[in-house]
Amino acid sequence: MxxxxxxxxxxxxxxxxxxxxxxxxxxxxxxxxxxxxxxxxxxxxxxxxxxxxxxxxxxxxxxxxxxxxxxxxxxxxxxxxxxxxxxxxxxxxxxxxxxxxxxxxxxxxxxxxxxxxxxxxxxxxxxxxxxxxxxxxxxxxxxxxxxxLVLGRKTAREKIASLLSIIARRDASINMTTTHGNIVFDLPLTREAMADYLGLTLETVSRQISALRKDGVIELEGKRHVTVPDMSRLLEEAGDDADGGVFA
Amino acid sequence: MxxxxxxxxxxxxxxxxxxxxxxxxxxxxxxxxxxxxxxxxxxxxxxxxxxxxxxxxxxxxxxxxxxxxxxxxxxxxxxxxxxxxxxxxxxxxxxxxxxxxxxxxxxxxxxxxxxxxxxxxxxxxxxxxxxxxxxxxxxxxxxxxxxxLVLGRKTAREKIASLLSIIARRDASINMTTTHGNIVFDLPLTREAMADYLGLTLETVSRQISALRKDGVIELEGKRHVTVPDMSRLLEEAGDDADGGVFA
DNA sequence: GCGCGGTGTTGATCTGGGTCAAAGTTGCGC
DNA sequence: GCGCAACTTTGACCCAGATCAACACCGCGC
CATH class of the missing domain: 2.60.120.10 (Jelly Rolls)
Structure with missing residues (x-):
């Protein structure tokens, strides 16, 4: 600030x-x-x-x-x-x-x-x-x-992964907050705002985030603090090729 | 040409x-x-x-x-x-x-x-x-x-109506093909292409077009030639306010 | 005229994500 | 520390649109 x-x-x-x-x-x-x-x-x-x-x-x-x-x-x-x-x-x-x-x-x-x-x-x-x-x-x-493409053709899980990828990337370019290879950031949006971005309901957002956590794609500390142990895994979940996709 | x-x-x-x-x-x-x-x-x-x-x-x-x-x-x-x-x-x-x-x-x-x-x-x-x-x-x-907004939040019927509105409008600005108040145009896209634009399947596109025809929102001659008897009705179906919406 | 491929329609069934409901979590003002 | 409001999670059920399948239509080459 x-x-x-x-x-x-x-x-x-x-x-x-x-x-x-x-x-x-x-x-x-x-x-x-x-x-x-x-x-x-x-x-x-x-x-x-x-x-x-x-x-x-x-x-x-x-x-x-x-x-x-x-x-x-x-x-x-x-x-x-x-x-x-x-x-x-x-x-x-x-x-x-x-x-x-x-x-x-x-x-x-x-x-x-x-x-x-x-x-x-x-x-x-x-x-x-x-x-x-x-x-x-x-x-x-x-x-x-x-x-x-995200809104029209991706599944709920892919949508969440796409959003996390974008936030991770934009955040990284500003803060460079990585801890021994992990990418770490805070979600700047409520579940409802994420839902509005992704064309989903907040319940679905919540469920899919839980699912990604359960599957080890992300780690959560509290509701907002996210760690991505393997960025290429997240990109894969987002349905992008590892070389760029949403980051083009 | x-x-x-x-x-x-x-x-x-x-x-x-x-x-x-x-x-x-x-x-x-x-x-x-x-x-x-x-x-x-x-x-x-x-x-x-x-x-x-x-x-x-x-x-x-x-x-x-x-x-x-x-x-x-x-x-x-x-x-x-x-x-x-x-x-x-x-x-x-x-x-x-x-x-x-x-x-x-x-x-x-x-x-x-x-x-x-x-x-x-x-x-x-x-x-x-x-x-x-x-x-x-x-x-x-x-x-x-x-x-x-169309992709993220509209229903299949609204999506079709939105697409028809856009084509009608763009076409009108080029050809001015209206017959005593009716707006008339040819669809320049296959059902599949429409589906790809709208984030739907071609079957759903076909069904919703049939439904709009059955309900009198549009008239069809052959597969591609469309007449819109009441544009404000179509805009309403598209979920836009009559004053502009997608045409802003 | 006939067969064929591209296009479009319609029906039956399935399912991902929406809807409704309840309860858990967090933070803040008092 | 309590109570409240905003936010989040989770469960049960439902439905719009996807999927699978069959068939109709139409123009074209032979």
Missing amino acids: LNERSLSVSQECAECPIRHRAVCARCETDELERLEEIKYYRKFEAGQTVIWSGDRMDFVGSVVSGIATLTQTMEDGRTQMVGLLLPSDFVGRPGRANAAYDVVATTDLVMCCFRKSPFEKLMSETPHIAQRLLEMTLDELDAAREWM | LNERSLSVSQECAECPIRHRAVCARCETDELERLEEIKYYRKFEAGQTVIWSGDRMDFVGSVVSGIATLTQTMEDGRTQMVGLLLPSDFVGRPGRANAAYDVVATTDLVMCCFRKSPFEKLMSETPHIAQRLLEMTLDELDAAREWM
Whole structure:
């Protein structure tokens, strides 16, 4: 979690992923200076809604720390998570006035935001920003399509294994928490949120997690702390070839 | 279908969606001239594979006429369609060497292609190309996420209705084939392809289409020719609010 | 006209995951 | 430390859609 110190003018840039990854990788000095003018931070507590689908959205931004979800809900209450936002992920769509999805913080969350219209102006004047966003959007599109295979064709057990694989990988790239070869991480989602991501019920999620534990594919400490003794085994359970699959 | 006449140098630009929609909308003359150098057409017959997942892909392009599908296949043969390419849709990913999905022509198909590396160079020199691609990619991402809701949370009947809605709409925007209020179109997909799109079996697709016909939601002439007497009824069956939903 | 392969329909049966219900676990405010 | 609420697990039963099977339709080559 970002402390006040790190939010001071001189420090924040080093901490802000969008500055580094989406906008600033190849920025010149004058662009950096302009960015300062339109940038601000927002903090949310676990459970808080960042924005409701349909609401006016006058900013874009990226996750600095914490986790948020993107969900769609039908009138009768069925909900489907369509994206998981981890640190460095970009939120919001240049050129669209209203949010298309509910964005909800599932942990305490810090976002680095940019007012939209100046951001768009900056983008139109700075070619590599659009290119960087294109690259990121294409990655998201690949992830969404990979997830379509999970939702459409995988069994409940494969779905759980796929989700654990993704979390393990994303988490590893941030925290590098491995203990003598084991991969160790905390589930950032409740069983219900996992169910909404996977197109299952929470009961089925619970049962399949129990089954994977019973079969030694994962180890559980409490409800959330997971150890994966053999990642290739987990990938196999997910129905991916060991060489990549969901991680492409 | 494009005839030879329309492929001559002076006519083709008017017919080529990418030129108009993805690249040329705001091009200057010199850019148009450069584009000519790297542009070529490819034709495919129904059933032909445009490119296999994993193969080297040295072009990007867009569909001029006909329909293609984007599919993923697991080792055991389960397949999931992750995209439907209709005229004007863009194919390929700047900055990636190999195809991520199988692309298959489901009807006779004409594509307008650009050799990739000159296209990328052009893109880096012409800001609005990257911006246009970003816009298109964001639209595709929205479509993919909309489809995640269909795959994860809708019933078989709702899935069929959702697919019919999408085809009706896309088709209408191209052909405007409505007869005194009715929406009329031909299904461009086999029952099996529909099943692969919807995460169902072909038997279930067949049964649900029969059920929708029996209930008067659609009318069928032969296996493929569909009439929708009441579009809002179809949208209701799809589980979308009448105001947009899948069409957002 | 006939046979054949691709496509589509329909029926019978099975089953993975949903639904309903109950009880266990954890953490927090008082 | 108690009580409550949120979260999780587990069991019993059910049903939507898968699977297996048979047959109908249709265009095409001979």
